[in-house]
Amino acid sequence: MTKSEVDQLDDGYRWRKYGQKAVKNSPYPRSYYRCTAASCGVKKRVERSSHDPSVVVTTYEGQHIHPCPTTTRSTLASFMHNNEPSFGFANVSASQYSSQHSFALPHASSTSATMLYNSSTTPLSTTSSFGGFVHQDHAGNHYHQQEAMLRDNGLLQDIILPSNIMSNIQDNKDSFI
DNA sequence: CGCTTTTGACCAGCGC
C-alpha cells in the first residue's frame, strides 16, 4: 500500500497494461499490468483504496527473473536529460523526481503483496539519504548524479502497512537493503 | 513502425 497521488508508480520495471476492471465495493477501477520483459511473467494489480483515495494498493504476483531495467542508470539518465544541467537537490527537479519514484523491496515471495517504498511525501530538503554516482551519456558528458539509496530512516514512514508487518520489516530491514 | 493503452468481449469460479 503506497500513498501516492498518481496511479502509476514507477518501481523500476517496465509494465504493460492489459486490462482494467471496475471492482466491487470501490468507486475506483483496478488496473492489471504485466512485466514487459520476455519470459518474465510477473503481474501486478493496481487499485486505489476506497477508504483512503490517496492510497494506491499495488499487488505483485510472481518474481522477476531478470535485472531491474531502470532503477540502475537508465531511468535516472533519462530523467537527468530532461532536467540538465541544473539538477540539484533543493530545487523543483528533486521534488519531481521524488514524487515519481518508488522502490520495490526485494524478498517478495510469490503471490504475496510487495511493499512499495514510495518517497512521494518525503521532502528532499537534505541529501542525507542519498548516495551519488557519475553518469556518462552517449556524448561522453559526465554528470554527477545522486542515486537513491535505501537507508535507515529513509522513507519507511511513507509505507502504509499493518503494524505487525511494519515491525517485521523493522526487524529484517538490514536484509532488505 | 513498434510499443502501449483502451475497452468491450470472453472465460472461469462461485453461490444460489
Place this chain on the structure above:
DNA sequence: GCGCTGGTCAAAAGCG
C-alpha cells in the same frame, strides 16, 4: 442453469 465477479484477451486507437 443463471447471475455476479474477477481476471484475461485482443482489436483498435494512440503515441513518439
